[in-house]
Amino acid sequence: MSLDRIKPHLPWITLLVLVAIVGGADSNFLKPHNLISMVADIMPLFIMALGMTFAIYIGGIDLSAQSVANMTTVIATVALPTLGISAAVVCVVAGLAFGMVSGFITTRLLVPSFVSTLAVGGVAYSLAQYLSGQRALYMDATLRDGSFGWMVGKSFGIPHEIFVGGVLLLAMLFLQTRTTFGRALKAVGAGELAAVASGLNVTRIKVMAFALSGMLAAIAGLLFSVKLSGGSPTLANGFLLPAIVAVLVGGTPLTGGVGGVVNTLIGTLIVAVIRSSMLYFEIDATMQQMVFGIILIAAIAMTIDRSKLRIVK
């Protein structure tokens, strides 16, 4: 009984335990400056994971997120000189559109999201290569600071990325818990048939979930592009698997309907801490990936609430 009560809290307990372990090994890790900087750096990944949460929450997955982010780094960089801050709008709209296409293909054409998003990601990647002329581009520093400086500055010692991520988290949390859309999303994730039988437009809700995922992937790409002051069709490579891992470790399983955006925040931070721990424990370079995998298994074994999984597939 008491274990049941602990279960929902396991993700953040895991996070605290990990922080304590790394902090215990090297107190430098616990310096506020370091923790803040770590959180700020993980924000683009977090924002992508935030979007991924919605796709996974309805029992799907969005493998196009990384390519969409790649594409928006290019769009942001290419569009900045002519459009200024409106480049952001173009990025967000593009992400939204790609997400909607994924959603449409998944729901209407009945292609599993694993394949449909991978395919749509291919289109985004091609577009990124075409727009960039297949090379890495950089932003003019003054133009960047003029339009997007607010994204990457610092106030009260806190990098603005954290505010960007925080605002998005709050917005998505609000969306998830307080709006009809969030409620519908939960219904679709936990009981799709019942949602249909309640007259919900399940197709539209799913398309919107994928659209949100695409939009947040685009914002992740935009933020990363601004942070790095440039764009390239491969800039966001390496985001996809950590983003998925972050969602899963946070306790949103692929079966849908369980977990949510706060879990994803915790999951992302767990990923960040595990990654840093490699440095703090001076894990040999050739061993890091294996150790990461093993810790990951342990973390997932800890954090998933199996009582919500009917059968484990």
Add this chain to the structure above:
Amino acid sequence: MNGILKREALVKWAPLIVLLVLILLFTVLEPRFFSVRNLARIAISSTPALMVALGVTFIIIMGSIDLSMEGTVSVTAVVFAFAFLALGGTVLSWAWLALPLAILVGAVVGFINGLVHVKLRIPSFMASLAMGFVGTGFALLLTGGDRIRVEDEVFRGLLTERWLGFPVMVYVAALFLLIGWFIQAKTTLGRNFYAVGGGEELAHASGLNVNRVRILGFTLAGMFYAVGALMAVGRIGIAETATGNNFMFMSITSVVVGGTALWGGIGGVWNTLVGVLIVNVIGNGMVVIGLPGYVQDAVLGLLVIVAVVLSTDRKSISFVK
């Protein structure tokens, strides 16, 4: 009833029709596409992918998923190469033992993968994803990042020796395809995969040891990944940590394109053969007709969607995730 039969037949053959249409399309655009030499090229690039895809087919039939193939392929390739060189470096010496050893290693990795999934009760997506990291990491640990060359002429005969215009590896792959079909159609284990995929709880209630079937499934998949690894090494002559790269998305895409359903219970090895060929025909065809590199990802994506749409039995599914 007749109508239903027709529809079922159409859906059943749809992937093959898609494949034929694609071949026709590329042949019209570039007649050289349809030459024995090019078909052999497609076959060569398909063989490692086919072996990996066969392995994951069994897992997908069970309604699970396996994302560990990249790690498993790398580990088995590297272990094989080390053992092969240590034992003499040519198939004609004791080094041939490295071949069964590689398959054994694949089985062990798959077995561990299955154990983690079943015993720790972690959904296969997550368990195998993490095990994939462990596998790649282990391969890296073994090689320290070096590539190991396997130069043995006899082993490389897989690629260089040709019968009827096709290299030996294609025939070896065909043999393993038949083994896969045999397991699927003629053995209890193979049928049990379908039972688990069709209704796990029901299968359990019928007295089936579902956990055992699952673990065996992952073990079997690991063995096929190992064969895929051997093919990959045979094709390039190099074993390295990166040998497993790109197998994950491609093999699962191939399986789905072939008409095996991700929710389990439907499909099989022939579907996977067709799926792998579709993906490789598209890949080869795009280069052959001279499509610029930067649009190839988009075209591949669009064609894959078309292929899946055409080969999905839309009446039989209530919803797709």
Add this chain to the structure above:
Amino acid sequence: MSFIKKHIEQEKLNRRNFLFASAAGLGSFAAAGMFGPGMARAAITDPTIAWSYRNRTNPYWNEIVSGGEAFVQSLGMSKDALTHLINEGSSEKALADVKALLARTNGQLALAIDTNDAPNCRPVVEAVAEAGGYVSTIWNKTDDLHPWDFGDNYVSHMTWSDEKPAEETARILLEAMGGKGGVVHLGGIASNNPAIERLQGLRNALVDYPDVELLAAEPADWDTQKANQVMSGFLTRFGDEITGVHCANDTIAYGVIEALRAEGIEDMPIVSYDGNPQAVQLVAERKILATVFTNPHWGGGITASLAYHAATGAFKPSEEPNEHREFYGPTIMVTPEDAAEFKASYLDSVPSYDWADFWGPTNGQIQYK
């Protein structure tokens, strides 16, 4: 003149330069000492030395790492003292790892890095500078970013001008083809700078060979298996029209050779780039006609050395001329004639370099177009 002779000539020249350099370095050290510690955190007595690179699966990076380790050993430390940051092709991870390391070391860091993607260079450099560490970069950097804009902390940037050497290998290839026929190019990851330059080198050479047609250029992502598949496609598309192959690096060439081997084609002229041991062996066997050695071992060592010596205050980067802060690395062409000689002197026994000779083998200041 064989390249070895050329190289020895160059080394002599360099030794002379080095004397100047070390004199200047000592001078600045003394000067810094005079102004006291308040002026800048010029001297870190025992910085953590780190290399951040893409992965361990590519022989190029393994050579880089071996150089870094050799440098660390030259300081009398075990080679484990070198901290490895592997970004796995993720710019995000590269940056996050650097920041984590800066936090752990309190900025007492001498970092050598390839930032994976050019735009990632700026935030890395800014982070290191802010924390008071020292960084030297190679390969990826956007054109608007310069070491001299960061005082001492951004020590140096080294890249390799690939256009010229790639043009030279292309000429060897085109000559071998008899100045006619068709050539295909298999490139690196499309947006990578070296990939672009190496293709440009081929194009430059082709101007002088009007009878050779560039049949196609496709990215093969520096990847053996991808190259293998792309080459298979080319063989179908062009068949016997292909009389030569220009590869953007050695790992691509391996895939190409195997694709040709599968077809029973053993005598196709091929050139590549990077000068990996295996490729050099193939050059000796005339399976590859030329590759370009960029001496990653030296590059890996010297980049770490630059960062380290700047950190310890052995020299003051801001007092060095621009050509000592942004420069081209060495390139050595390896052809069948000198492959054996090259292999003996560079690969079979790795030369022990003078890691304080920062700029000796370099090739002048980076020029922007």
Add this chain to the structure above:
Amino acid sequence: MYKLNKVDKKFPGVHALKAVDFTIGRGEIVGLVGENGAGKSTLMKVIYGAYQPDGGTITIDGTAVRFANPRQAMAHGIGMVFQEQSLITNLTVMENIFLGFEKQFVKFGVIDWKAMAEAARRQLAKVKLDIDPATVTSNLSFAQRQLVELAKVLTLEERIDGDLVILLDEPTSVLAREEVELLFRLVRELTSRASFIFVSHRMDEVLELSDRIYVMKDGAVVDVVTHDEANIDKIQHKMVGRDVDKEYYREQLQKPYDAERVLVGFDKVSVPGKYSDVSFDLHPGEVLCLVGTEGSGRECILRTIFGLEKPSAGTVRMKGGVQTTFKARRAVENGVGYVPRERKVEGIVGGMNVYENMTLSQMKNYASGGILRIREEKELARKWVDRLAIKTPSVFKDCGGLSGGNQQKVVLAKWRSGGSDIILLDHPTRGLDIGAKEDVYDMIREMCDAGAGIILVADTLEEAIGLSHTILVLKDGEVQKSFRGEPGNKPSLFDLVHYMT
């Protein structure tokens, strides 16, 4: 021969079985009845080895046994025929029959399909089913599947020496009357080879078939009656612990409907392959019952009204307006509420709490600009929890954890609170115990009084007759006959069955 002595089973917080004694003799058919939660299913799971008892003993012919899993129970001749659809539909009939016991047909690792087909044919002959054993199960009718289930359990005959005990869990729930009779005939014949434990909510069937009947309440056996002394009222009294209303179907509350207004009008509506030329009118206050076998088109008509199925011909009117777009959302806006048969997967969303479920169909009434007014939702939920006496600790309770009857009440509350006045009830009392059924019947009458029209697909014919004003009998997608059903002038069972088959 098979005996449970003082078997006890406890779960955290629940004492599921309290010192249960249970015996079954050779060739006997034992009925097992009780309300939901009385412990029937726990008892069955103990019998076939899915649960292990905490106390007491199980003996077979006097020897104590203990089953770690269903497979061990099977080895002792205990088999289970599951409630509906427990065959794996993508496998062939023979594979299903021998699932888990393929070994006998395996030679050198190869399955001998011919031998298996032969053996399967022998099993199918036992249940008098003449189908190709290589048929894929999804192509069978529900009745056929039920027989295959039975054939599957009967394989125990060959496998073990001793006697068989076969549990039948609600085997009739998806069967039409004549199929039920066929099944019963078969079971009686098979008593020469096996004993049966028969579990059903359909009291009349239990009485008809069983030699003895165990009545359970609150985890204990409260009575054992023989076939001859059995009497529905008495058993129900024992089960519920009180007298059951004589007027079970609340016929005295049935009032004439308002024939002036039409809520739903079907005029020669057809959905290809499902039903054709169906016409009827549904009026406020009317209960219109669709009667027919599985596949007669009943469900599809409900789906059409709810907008999930688009007819190819005919006109559908709702409250006077001709419907052109068929979307569930549109139907809900028109006041249609759908109470589906698969309550657990279609009715409620497990994992969502009571108020979330209640407002699921009408969120826009509790939201401004897409933002939910959660406080009002909770108020609504509390009101309806009181009104329908839903047993739940709070409105925050996960609906997946409520009992079947309470889940059904939540579903009904969802539609009623949203003002729906065209209520589609698909087997609304399936799997509910008597008390909960009575609540549902009360609610149906109450909704009629409030002016709602109800289209009902009933669980039993008795229920259909008892509740409805109008009965449409369907067969193969066509309306065979329409009956009026004023209280005191209801059609008989025979009348309906006559047109159904």
